[in-house]
Amino acid sequence: MLAAAGSLVATIWAALHPRTLLVAAVTFLLLADYFKNRRPKNYPPGPWGLPFVGNIFQLDFGQPHLAIQPLVKKYGNIFSLNLGDITSVIITGLPLIKEAFTHMEQNIMNRPLSVMQERISNKNGLIFSSGQTWKEQRRFALMTLRNFGLGKKSLEERMQEEASYLVEAIREEEGKPFNPHFSINNAVSNIICSVTFGERFDYHDSRFQEMLRLLDEVMYLETTMISQLYNIFPWIMKYIPGSHQRVFRNWEKLKLFVSCMIDDHRKDWNPDEPRDFIDAFLKEMTKYPEKTTSFNEENLVCSTLDLFFAGTETTSTTLRWALLYMALYPEVQGKHIVTIPDRAKFFFWNLWLREGQKMVQRKGVA
Known part of the structure:
Protein backbone atom coordinates (compact mmCIF):
# COMPACT_ATOMS: atom_id res chain seq x y z
CA MET A 1 0.00 0.00 0.00
CA LEU A 2 2.84 2.35 0.84
CA ALA A 3 4.49 1.50 -2.43
CA ALA A 4 1.28 2.32 -4.32
CA ALA A 5 0.92 5.68 -2.50
CA GLY A 6 4.54 6.54 -3.24
CA SER A 7 4.05 5.65 -6.88
CA LEU A 8 0.94 7.86 -7.07
CA VAL A 9 2.78 10.83 -5.58
CA ALA A 10 5.65 10.33 -8.00
CA THR A 11 3.25 10.20 -10.95
CA ILE A 12 1.49 13.42 -9.88
CA TRP A 13 4.81 15.24 -9.31
CA ALA A 14 6.08 14.14 -12.75
CA ALA A 15 2.87 15.40 -14.35
CA LEU A 16 3.19 18.86 -12.81
CA HIS A 17 4.76 21.39 -15.12
CA PRO A 18 7.03 24.09 -13.58
CA ARG A 19 4.73 26.68 -15.10
CA THR A 20 1.80 25.14 -13.25
CA LEU A 21 3.70 25.30 -9.98
CA LEU A 22 4.54 28.95 -10.60
CA VAL A 23 0.92 29.84 -11.33
CA ALA A 24 -0.21 27.98 -8.21
CA ALA A 25 2.37 29.78 -6.05
CA VAL A 26 1.41 33.20 -7.42
CA THR A 27 -2.28 32.45 -6.94
CA PHE A 28 -1.66 31.38 -3.35
CA LEU A 29 0.32 34.56 -2.59
CA LEU A 30 -2.34 36.78 -4.15
CA LEU A 31 -5.12 35.12 -2.15
CA ALA A 32 -3.08 35.35 1.04
CA ASP A 33 -2.46 39.06 0.42
CA TYR A 34 -6.16 39.64 -0.31
CA PHE A 35 -7.39 37.97 2.89
CA LYS A 36 -4.70 39.70 4.93
CA ASN A 37 -5.57 43.20 3.70
CA ARG A 38 -9.32 42.96 3.10
CA ARG A 39 -11.25 45.71 4.85
CA PRO A 40 -13.28 44.76 7.89
CA LYS A 41 -16.85 45.91 8.46
CA ASN A 42 -17.33 49.66 9.00
CA TYR A 43 -13.75 50.34 7.86
CA PRO A 44 -13.21 53.76 6.21
CA PRO A 45 -13.38 53.69 2.41
CA GLY A 46 -10.30 54.13 0.28
CA PRO A 47 -8.72 53.32 -3.09
CA TRP A 48 -7.90 49.74 -3.95
CA GLY A 49 -4.18 49.09 -4.09
CA LEU A 50 -1.84 46.73 -5.84
CA PRO A 51 -1.00 43.37 -4.28
CA PHE A 52 1.82 43.47 -1.71
CA VAL A 53 2.64 47.19 -2.18
CA GLY A 54 -0.87 48.63 -1.69
CA ASN A 55 -1.29 52.31 -2.58
CA ILE A 56 2.39 53.18 -2.44
CA PHE A 57 2.63 54.03 -6.15
CA GLN A 58 -0.48 56.23 -5.97
CA LEU A 59 1.23 58.73 -3.67
CA ASP A 60 3.68 61.48 -4.48
CA PHE A 61 6.16 61.24 -1.60
CA GLY A 62 7.66 64.58 -2.61
CA GLN A 63 4.33 66.35 -2.01
CA PRO A 64 2.11 63.94 -0.05
CA HIS A 65 -0.15 66.76 1.19
CA LEU A 66 -1.12 67.46 -2.42
CA ALA A 67 -1.39 63.80 -3.41
CA ILE A 68 -4.13 63.12 -0.86
CA GLN A 69 -6.34 66.05 -1.92
CA PRO A 70 -8.08 64.09 -4.73
CA LEU A 71 -8.67 61.25 -2.24
CA VAL A 72 -10.23 63.67 0.24
CA LYS A 73 -12.60 64.94 -2.45
CA LYS A 74 -13.56 61.39 -3.41
CA TYR A 75 -13.76 59.64 -0.03
CA GLY A 76 -14.20 62.45 2.51
CA ASN A 77 -12.13 63.54 5.49
CA ILE A 78 -11.68 59.98 6.79
CA PHE A 79 -10.33 57.35 4.40
CA SER A 80 -7.90 54.43 4.41
CA LEU A 81 -4.65 53.67 2.62
CA ASN A 82 -2.57 50.53 2.48
CA LEU A 83 1.19 51.20 2.39
CA GLY A 84 2.72 47.77 2.09
CA ASP A 85 2.32 46.06 5.45
CA ILE A 86 1.02 49.22 7.14
CA THR A 87 -2.73 49.84 6.92
CA HIS A 103 -11.77 62.04 22.65
CA MET A 104 -9.95 59.06 21.13
CA GLU A 105 -6.44 59.53 22.51
CA GLN A 106 -6.27 56.05 24.03
CA ASN A 107 -6.98 54.50 20.62
CA ILE A 108 -4.15 56.29 18.84
CA MET A 109 -1.38 56.19 21.43
CA ASN A 110 0.82 53.75 19.52
CA ARG A 111 2.63 54.61 16.32
CA PRO A 112 3.13 51.88 13.68
CA LEU A 113 6.77 50.84 13.57
CA SER A 114 8.11 50.31 10.07
CA VAL A 115 10.94 47.88 9.31
CA MET A 116 13.32 50.80 8.71
CA GLN A 117 12.40 52.53 11.97
CA GLU A 118 12.77 49.29 13.91
CA ARG A 119 16.24 48.72 12.46
CA ILE A 120 17.29 52.29 13.31
CA SER A 121 15.87 52.52 16.83
CA ALA A 141 12.03 62.89 29.86
CA LEU A 142 9.10 64.95 31.17
CA MET A 143 10.59 65.20 34.65
CA THR A 144 14.09 66.03 33.41
CA LEU A 145 13.02 68.62 30.83
CA ARG A 146 10.95 70.38 33.47
CA ASN A 147 13.89 70.33 35.88
CA PHE A 148 16.04 72.02 33.25
CA GLY A 149 13.57 74.77 32.46
CA LEU A 150 10.84 73.57 30.10
CA GLY A 151 7.93 75.95 30.63
CA LYS A 152 9.95 78.16 32.98
CA LYS A 153 11.41 81.65 32.76
CA SER A 154 14.98 80.34 32.67
CA LEU A 155 14.44 78.54 29.38
CA GLU A 156 12.66 81.57 27.94
CA GLU A 157 15.76 83.65 28.62
CA ARG A 158 17.94 81.11 26.80
CA MET A 159 15.55 81.21 23.85
CA GLN A 160 15.64 84.98 23.73
CA GLU A 161 19.43 84.88 23.80
CA GLU A 162 19.52 82.34 20.96
CA ALA A 163 17.02 84.42 19.01
CA SER A 164 19.50 87.30 19.22
CA TYR A 165 22.20 85.08 17.67
CA ILE A 191 17.97 75.28 22.54
CA ILE A 192 17.77 71.49 22.58
CA CYS A 193 21.57 71.37 22.97
CA SER A 194 21.39 73.59 26.05
CA VAL A 195 19.07 71.06 27.68
CA THR A 196 20.65 67.81 26.46
CA PHE A 197 24.35 68.73 26.21
CA GLY A 198 24.47 71.71 28.55
CA GLU A 199 25.98 73.96 25.88
CA ARG A 200 25.25 75.69 22.58
CA PHE A 201 27.23 75.43 19.37
CA ASP A 202 28.53 78.23 17.19
CA TYR A 203 26.76 78.56 13.86
CA HIS A 204 30.08 77.89 12.11
CA ASP A 205 30.98 74.78 14.11
CA SER A 206 31.74 72.18 11.41
CA ARG A 207 30.88 69.14 13.54
CA PHE A 208 27.53 70.60 14.58
CA GLN A 209 26.77 71.64 10.99
CA GLU A 210 27.43 68.09 9.86
CA MET A 211 25.00 66.77 12.47
CA LEU A 212 22.28 69.14 11.29
CA ARG A 213 22.94 68.18 7.67
CA LEU A 214 22.62 64.49 8.50
CA LEU A 215 19.35 65.09 10.38
CA ASP A 216 17.97 67.09 7.50
CA GLU A 217 19.01 64.44 4.98
CA VAL A 218 17.49 61.47 6.81
CA MET A 219 14.24 63.42 7.20
CA TYR A 220 14.05 63.68 3.43
CA LEU A 221 15.39 60.23 2.49
CA GLU A 222 13.09 58.28 4.83
CA THR A 223 10.08 59.49 2.85
CA THR A 224 11.41 58.53 -0.59
CA MET A 225 9.95 55.71 -2.65
CA ILE A 226 12.98 53.45 -2.28
CA SER A 227 12.83 53.72 1.52
CA GLN A 228 9.16 52.71 1.42
CA LEU A 229 10.07 49.74 -0.76
CA TYR A 230 12.62 48.73 1.87
CA ASN A 231 9.79 48.61 4.42
CA ILE A 232 7.87 46.22 2.16
CA PHE A 233 10.71 44.03 0.86
CA PRO A 234 13.52 44.33 3.44
CA TRP A 235 14.92 40.87 2.69
CA ILE A 236 15.62 42.02 -0.89
CA MET A 237 16.25 45.75 -0.48
CA LYS A 238 18.96 45.29 2.15
CA TYR A 239 21.23 43.90 -0.60
CA ILE A 240 20.39 46.61 -3.14
CA PRO A 241 22.31 49.92 -3.13
CA GLY A 242 20.34 53.14 -2.93
CA SER A 243 19.40 56.10 -0.76
CA HIS A 244 17.89 53.78 1.87
CA GLN A 245 21.41 52.54 2.61
CA ARG A 246 22.50 56.14 3.15
CA VAL A 247 19.73 56.53 5.75
CA PHE A 248 21.30 53.79 7.86
CA ARG A 249 24.82 55.20 7.41
CA ASN A 250 23.62 58.67 8.45
CA TRP A 251 21.90 57.35 11.56
CA GLU A 252 25.05 55.53 12.58
CA LYS A 253 27.01 58.79 12.26
CA LEU A 254 24.39 60.61 14.33
CA LYS A 255 24.54 57.94 17.03
CA LEU A 256 28.32 58.21 17.04
CA PHE A 257 28.09 61.99 17.52
CA VAL A 258 25.84 61.57 20.57
CA LYS A 267 35.07 62.62 31.98
CA ASP A 268 33.87 65.33 34.40
CA TRP A 269 30.54 63.92 35.47
CA ASN A 270 29.34 64.71 38.99
CA PRO A 271 26.22 62.69 39.88
CA ASP A 272 25.34 65.16 42.61
CA GLU A 273 25.24 68.11 40.20
CA PRO A 289 23.04 48.11 37.40
CA GLU A 290 21.20 44.85 36.80
CA LYS A 291 19.67 46.19 33.56
CA THR A 292 16.18 45.64 34.94
CA THR A 293 14.89 48.79 33.22
CA SER A 294 15.34 50.62 29.94
CA PHE A 295 17.96 53.00 31.35
CA ASN A 296 20.98 52.04 29.28
CA GLU A 297 23.27 53.86 26.88
CA GLU A 298 21.40 52.73 23.79
CA ASN A 299 18.22 54.31 25.10
CA LEU A 300 20.13 57.45 26.06
CA VAL A 301 21.46 57.83 22.51
CA PHE A 308 16.63 66.61 18.26
CA PHE A 309 14.71 64.98 15.43
CA ALA A 310 11.23 65.81 16.74
CA GLY A 311 12.00 69.23 18.16
CA THR A 312 14.24 70.67 15.46
CA GLU A 313 12.27 69.78 12.34
CA THR A 314 8.81 70.78 13.56
CA THR A 315 9.79 74.13 15.03
CA SER A 316 12.23 75.19 12.31
CA THR A 317 9.66 74.35 9.61
CA THR A 318 7.03 76.43 11.42
CA LEU A 319 9.46 79.35 11.69
CA ARG A 320 10.35 79.16 8.00
CA TRP A 321 6.66 79.29 7.11
CA ALA A 322 6.27 82.31 9.38
CA LEU A 323 9.17 84.06 7.62
CA LEU A 324 7.71 83.17 4.23
CA TYR A 325 4.35 84.69 5.09
CA MET A 326 5.99 87.83 6.45
CA ALA A 327 7.97 88.15 3.22
CA LEU A 328 4.89 87.59 1.05
CA TYR A 329 2.73 90.04 2.98
CA PRO A 330 4.93 93.03 3.88
CA GLU A 331 1.82 95.19 4.35
CA VAL A 332 0.89 93.02 7.35
CA GLN A 333 4.35 93.58 8.79
CA GLY A 334 3.82 97.33 8.45
CA LYS A 335 0.80 97.22 10.73
CA HIS A 336 2.92 96.10 13.67
CA ILE A 337 5.17 98.43 15.59
CA VAL A 338 7.42 95.76 17.13
CA THR A 339 10.94 95.54 15.76
CA ILE A 340 12.19 92.58 13.75
CA PRO A 341 14.47 91.28 16.56
CA ASP A 342 11.59 91.41 19.05
CA ARG A 343 9.29 89.67 16.58
CA ALA A 344 11.88 86.96 16.02
CA LYS A 345 12.20 86.40 19.74
CA PHE A 346 8.43 86.25 20.08
CA PHE A 347 8.09 83.62 17.35
CA PHE A 348 11.08 81.65 18.53
CA TRP A 349 10.00 81.42 22.16
CA ASN A 350 6.31 80.67 21.66
CA LEU A 351 6.62 78.23 18.79
CA TRP A 352 9.46 76.19 20.26
CA LEU A 353 7.85 75.94 23.67
CA ARG A 354 4.48 74.92 22.25
CA GLU A 355 5.95 72.24 19.96
CA GLY A 356 8.29 70.96 22.66
CA GLN A 357 5.48 70.52 25.17
CA LYS A 358 3.34 68.70 22.63
CA MET A 359 6.16 66.33 21.76
CA VAL A 360 6.96 65.23 25.30
CA GLN A 361 3.39 65.18 26.63
CA ARG A 362 1.84 62.99 23.96
CA LYS A 363 3.65 60.07 22.41
CA GLY A 364 4.26 60.20 18.69
CA VAL A 365 3.31 63.86 18.21
CA ALA A 366 6.40 65.27 16.57
Missing part, protein backbone atom coordinates in the same frame (compact mmCIF):
# COMPACT_ATOMS: atom_id res chain seq x y z
CA SER A 88 -3.46 53.50 7.65
CA VAL A 89 -6.52 55.59 8.38
CA ILE A 90 -6.08 59.18 7.21
CA ILE A 91 -7.91 61.96 9.08
CA THR A 92 -8.01 65.46 7.58
CA GLY A 93 -9.72 68.64 8.63
CA LEU A 94 -9.04 70.47 11.90
CA PRO A 95 -12.36 69.57 13.66
CA LEU A 96 -11.88 65.83 13.11
CA ILE A 97 -8.20 65.94 14.09
CA LYS A 98 -9.05 67.78 17.32
CA GLU A 99 -11.82 65.30 18.08
CA ALA A 100 -9.47 62.34 17.51
CA PHE A 101 -6.77 63.69 19.82
CA THR A 102 -9.27 64.88 22.43
CA ASN A 122 15.67 48.86 17.90
CA LYS A 123 12.47 49.97 19.69
CA ASN A 124 14.41 52.33 21.94
CA GLY A 125 14.00 56.03 22.69
CA LEU A 126 10.92 58.21 23.08
CA ILE A 127 9.12 58.01 19.76
CA PHE A 128 9.34 54.41 18.54
CA SER A 129 9.39 52.55 21.85
CA SER A 130 6.31 51.02 23.46
CA GLY A 131 5.13 49.34 26.62
CA GLN A 132 7.25 49.61 29.75
CA THR A 133 10.21 51.15 27.88
CA TRP A 134 8.08 54.00 26.58
CA LYS A 135 6.46 54.62 29.97
CA GLU A 136 9.85 54.84 31.70
CA GLN A 137 11.46 57.02 29.05
CA ARG A 138 8.47 59.36 28.75
CA ARG A 139 8.20 59.82 32.53
CA PHE A 140 11.92 60.49 32.84
CA LEU A 166 19.76 84.13 14.92
CA VAL A 167 18.89 87.76 14.18
CA GLU A 168 22.60 88.61 14.06
CA ALA A 169 23.21 85.76 11.59
CA ILE A 170 20.42 87.16 9.39
CA ARG A 171 21.94 90.65 9.60
CA GLU A 172 25.27 89.26 8.38
CA GLU A 173 23.61 88.50 5.05
CA GLU A 174 23.34 92.29 4.55
CA GLY A 175 19.91 92.13 2.95
CA LYS A 176 20.97 89.74 0.17
CA PRO A 177 18.80 86.72 -0.71
CA PHE A 178 19.75 83.62 1.29
CA ASN A 179 18.26 80.35 2.47
CA PRO A 180 17.46 80.59 6.20
CA HIS A 181 16.97 76.83 6.52
CA PHE A 182 20.15 75.93 8.39
CA SER A 183 20.36 79.19 10.31
CA ILE A 184 16.95 78.49 11.82
CA ASN A 185 17.86 74.83 12.36
CA ASN A 186 20.97 76.03 14.19
CA ALA A 187 18.98 78.27 16.49
CA VAL A 188 16.29 75.71 17.33
CA SER A 189 18.82 72.91 17.81
CA ASN A 190 20.90 75.05 20.14
CA SER A 259 28.02 58.74 21.92
CA CYS A 260 31.05 61.03 21.77
CA MET A 261 29.13 63.70 23.70
CA ILE A 262 28.23 61.08 26.32
CA ASP A 263 31.89 60.07 26.64
CA ASP A 264 32.85 63.73 27.11
CA HIS A 265 30.25 64.03 29.86
CA ARG A 266 31.63 61.00 31.69
CA PRO A 274 23.58 67.09 36.91
CA ARG A 275 24.12 69.76 34.26
CA ASP A 276 21.79 68.50 31.55
CA PHE A 277 19.70 65.63 30.19
CA ILE A 278 22.71 63.36 29.62
CA ASP A 279 24.01 63.85 33.16
CA ALA A 280 20.58 63.10 34.61
CA PHE A 281 20.26 59.97 32.46
CA LEU A 282 23.72 58.74 33.49
CA LYS A 283 22.69 59.16 37.13
CA GLU A 284 19.51 57.18 36.49
CA MET A 285 21.57 54.40 34.89
CA THR A 286 23.57 53.95 38.11
CA LYS A 287 20.38 53.13 40.00
CA TYR A 288 19.77 50.00 37.91
CA CYS A 302 18.05 57.18 20.93
CA SER A 303 16.15 59.47 23.33
CA THR A 304 18.62 62.30 22.71
CA LEU A 305 18.28 61.93 18.95
CA ASP A 306 14.49 61.78 19.27
CA LEU A 307 14.53 65.14 21.05
